[in-house]
């Protein structure tokens with residue numbers, strides 16, 4: 001069986017099994033394996049990698065090991081497979097990008113919606129339903145589940161690489177640099193907000209809110225009413241930080 005020496009970019013080491021987090025891994029590979037399979041079997045989803053290179057030559061992930069390592073024997077020199085991180089900003093099939101979040105990512109979903117990014121999310125959905133939903137609406141599936149990203153029916157996905165919603169948000173914005181439209185989308189249902197007058201919404205408000213605020217917005221989807229409430233300062237800080245992250249990345253995109 002041929003072996004490949006796989007050089008994994010430092011940004012992706014956290015995906016490798018702990019004893020192998022040195023970036024260079026020797027992987028036995030059957031001639032009928034694809035290079036993509038070899039990479040995934042190390043724990044690195046293909047959604048996370050850029051252009052694979054074998055002995056310096058660009059190769060697609062569907063390449064069969066047997067086709068690129070002819071005549072190599074166990075004792076011979078190993079072919080070197082380079083696995084880079086996905087370049088950023090990452091283009092998406094639809095622009096601006098639409099996302100779909102795995103069921104465990106509710107906090108990230110609310111933050112993306114606050115920023116006006118089109119974000120599908122339900123608290124309950126089977127894996128197969130998520131994949132179908134992502135495919136039907138051309139959404140990039142964001143998940144912490146590497147098995148979900150390996151599903152062949154999934155057109156576009158990305159691994160959410162951090163634990164805290166704050167870090168997750170920065171990573172997603174840095175990766176895709178989506179255009180932002182803060183305060184235009186409903187955090188509950190992803191619907192678009194429209195300005196609403198005090199008279200329009202008064203019946204739905206608590207007396208204190210009715211007295212204290214004059215400017216409102218209402219969701220065209222679910223009817224939820226929004227105003228500049230007590231959390232405004234904290235949310236404004238989230239928006240400012242997000243705009244900085246995207247602006248820094250969009251500089252590289254040249255848009």
Ligand SMILES: [Zn+2]
Pocket residue numbers: 186187188189190191219220221222223224
């Ligand atoms: Zn709504």
